[in-house]
Amino acid sequence: MSGNWLLPAETTSSGRPVLQPAEVESSLQPSVDLVNEENPNLPIFKSGLLILTTYRLLWLPNPESTTSAPTSTAVAVPLAAITHIFQSKKSIKGMFASPRVRFQVSVTPDGKVQERGSKSIVITLVFRGKSDPDSFVVKLNEAWRGRAWVGAVSASGAGQSSTPAVLGDSGGSSSSNTGLALKMPVVGVSGILRKEQEMWESTDKSLQDAFQDLNALMTKAKDMVILAEKMRQKLLSSSNSQSNSTNDEETASKEEMQEWMLSVGIVSPVTKESAGALYHQELSRQLADFVKTPLERAGGIMNLIDIYCLFNRARGTELISPDDLLRACSLWDKFNVPVMLKKFESGVMVIQNKSHSDEEVFSRIRSLVQKPDAMKTGISATDAARTLGIAPAMAKEHLLAAESKGFLCRDVSPDGFRFYINIFQDIDPNDVYLVKEYGVYDAWNRAAIASR
Amino acid sequence: MQTLGEHKLPHFFNYPPYFTLQPVRETREKQIQVWKELILDYCRTQKVFIIGLEQDFPLFSNPAIERSLNHEAREAFLSALVLDGRAEWMDKSHRQCLILWHRIKDWADIILRFVNENGLEDSVMTIEEIRSGIESRGTDIHGMDRTVLMRALKLLENKGKLAIFKGTSTDDEGVKFSV
Numbered sequence: 061m062s063g064n065w066l067l068p069a070e071t072t073s074s075g076r077p078v079l080q081p082a083e084v085e086s087s088l089q090p091s092v093d094l095v096n097e098e099n100p101n102l103p104i105f106k107s108g109l110l111i112l113t114t115y116r117l118l119w120l121p122n123p124e125s126t127t128s129a130p131t132s133t134a135v136a137v138p139l140a141a142i143t144h145i146f147q148s149k150k151s152i153k154g155m156f157a158s159p160r161v162r163f164q165v166s167v168t169p170d171g172k173v174q175e176r177g178s179k180s181i182v183i184t185l186v187f188r189g190k191s192d193p194d195s196f197v198v199k200l201n202e203a204w205r206g207r208a209w210v211g212a213v214s215a216s217g218a219g220q221s222s223t224p225a226v227l228g229d230s231g232g233s234s235s236s237n238t239g240l241a242l243k244m245p246v247v248g249v250s251g252i253l254r255k256e257q258e259m260w261e262s263t264d265k266s267l268q269d270a271f272q273d274l275n276a277l278m279t280k281a282k283d284m285v286i287l288a289e290k291m292r293q294k295l296l297s298s299s300n301s302q303s304n305s306t307n308d309e310e311t312a313s314k315e316e317m318q319e320w321m322l323s324v325g326i327v328s329p330v331t332k333e334s335a336g337a338l339y340h341q342e343l344s345r346q347l348a349d350f351v352k353t354p355l356e357r358a359g360g361i362m363n364l365i366d367i368y369c370l371f372n373r374a375r376g377t378e379l380i381s382p383d384d385l386l387r388a389c390s391l392w393d394k395f396n397v398p399v400m401l402k403k404f405e406s407g408v409m410v411i412q413n414k415s416h417s418d419e420e421v422f423s424r425i426r427s428l429v430q431k432p433d434a435m436k437t438g439i440s441a442t443d444a445a446r447t448l449g450i451a452p453a454m455a456k457e458h459l460l461a462a463e464s465k466g467f468l469c470r471d472v473s474p475d476g477f478r479f480y481i482n483i484f485q486d487i488d489p490n491d492v493y494l495v496k497e498y499g500v501y502d503a504w505n506r507a508a509i510a511s512r
Numbered sequence: 513m514q515t516l517g518e519h520k521l522p523h524f525f526n527y528p529p530y531f532t533l534q535p536v537r538e539t540r541e542k543q544i545q546v547w548k549e550l551i552l553d554y555c556r557t558q559k560v561f562i563i564g565l566e567q568d569f570p571l572f573s574n575p576a577i578e579r580s581l582n583h584e585a586r587e588a589f590l591s592a593l594v595l596d597g598r599a600e601w602m603d604k605s606h607r608q609c610l611i612l613w614h615r616i617k618d619w620a621d622i623i624l625r626f627v628n629e630n631g632l633e634d635s636v637m638t639i640e641e642i643r644s645g646i647e648s649r650g651t652d653i654h655g656m657d658r659t660v661l662m663r664a665l666k667l668l669e670n671k672g673k674l675a676i677f678k679g680t681s682t683d684d685e686g687v688k689f690s691v
């Protein structure tokens with residue numbers, strides 16, 4: 061019998077757990093063993109990373125100690141299946157052994173962990189690292205009693221159901237708010253307007269409450285994400301139903317709004333509080349997962365500053381410092397992630413896909429500057445950015461790299477900073493009037509004469 | 513082909529980067545080399561001896577493409593000529609540059625040839641006669657810079673080919689050839 065008495069847990073390619081919607085990590089503990097006490101014959105999950113979320117207990121194998129793919133052995137215990145958490149007993153003996161935390165879970169008759177199972181077993185966690193099991197137990201209790209998963213099931217249900225249900229839901233909440241007030245009949249345009257007004261007021265209130273202080277915001281974080289999701293749904297539905305009547309501008313602004321909504325959220329940011337000593341490592345993995353989408357959109361390469369802004373915007377309240385970001389990026393060398401940090405000669409730092417090759421960009425620049433128009437007027441960083449589909453700052457770095465290889469020449473004038481194909485190598489210093497009938501000088505000359 | 517006065521210009525005179533000092537070493541070396549050739553060639557055909565860095569010098573700008581050399585670039589190209597011995601700064605602040613499109617010893621040879629061709633081996637001439645007299649017309653000596661001429665004559669004097677004598681004013685400074 062193998063480890064399939066526990067539920068499998070999905071992980072990303074960089075070894076971060078895949079969390080469910082609105083699931084939040086609350087504690088990370090390194091080097092933890094997970095032992096089934098009832099049946100010692102079962103394989104012990106040895107010295108892995110234990111992650112406590114608001115929904116589950118996740119156990120991930122230590123990436124340094126295993127050679128197999130980490131996805132194959134990551135397991136989870138749903139908090140819903142936990143029936144009892146034992147208080148840890150303080151004893152003299154316990155002072156020398158590794159600290160242990162024991163809890164009871166319900167299982168199916170054949171020993172699989174399941175919510176509302178008929179039998180129950182005891183699982184022991186052994187903390188081998190330098191960690192603080194007491195605070196972990198507190199957090200485990202908090203999460204277990206918080207029963208966040210109960211709300212989640214209904215929330216996801218509402219998200220999946222049709223849009224009118226969502227609207228009805230918000231309408232219901234507003235009517236319950238005004239339950240004590242004199243109820244006005246909802247009639248005609250003014251009724252709709254009033255209803256709209258009420259809805260905005262309640263939204264406004266929850267926004268204001270959220271910004272009272274950061275703690276309040278954290279408790280409201282889940283509501284905010286739900287709110288954002290609702291607004292997205294509403295936007296989607298209205299753009300569908302009114303697609304005929306709305307003009308392009310409105311559709312564009314709605315799409316923009318949707319983008320913002322989508323970028324609202326990493327629901328469970330890795331924080332110093334939850335990850336402790338593992339902070340930079342976990343941050344690094346989370347970052348690697350996060351940058352994939354923006355990188356793809358930006359053509360495989362992005363400025364570190366842009367990533368910093370995007371990442372912090374996605375994190376919402378748990379902002380990281382530039383220093384933390386840099387450390388997280390420099391840890392990528394140690395993990396098997398598809399992205400890398402690169403430093404240009406000018407000092408500009410970028411994040412790029414490992415598959416992204418400078419050679420390819422170089423050859424694209426080569427073909428760009430050899431077009432007749434570019435021969436004649438040169439190319440600016442903006443032109444290159446447009447053609448290559450990358451940010452102008454990045455394009456400039458690539459152009460400067462091509463220049464330092466002697467392939468391009470610069471032209472600095474009141475018109476701006478432009479690059480031309482380098483023809484100096486084809487000019488004969490002994491006879492400056494000679495134009496050989498081949499090579500770039502000749503090609504440039506033809507382009508220049510043709511334009512005159 | 514574009515011209516500047518009577519001087520023919522090479523095609524790359526319309527190449528905008530030609531007027532920006534290139535930062536990459538290899539490219540810059542090539543650029544400087546090409547500029548040196550063009551400056552000497554232009555000065556030779558136009559009989560220009562002095563380039564003032566702060567004055568308009570026709571070669572240093574191209575109105576057709578609206579580009580001109582900045583001060584740094586001008587100084588870089590002229591300094592390269594100075595290093596080659598084909599030019600000299602006339603002041604410490606590098607405001608004026610004397611262009612030696614013939615080196616001083618080449619000038620001395622040209623003067624000797626001029627003396628031989630005109631049968632002046634034992635005659636006396638004033639400096640002004642050499643620079644603007646009938647005999648020198650049509651040669652490189654005609655209209656040459658006084659400073660450059662004096663230095664070429666001094667070189668010949670040291671070799672014993674002539675004697676310079678001072679008059680009451682610079683106008684009647686003269687030489688006696690004894691080739």
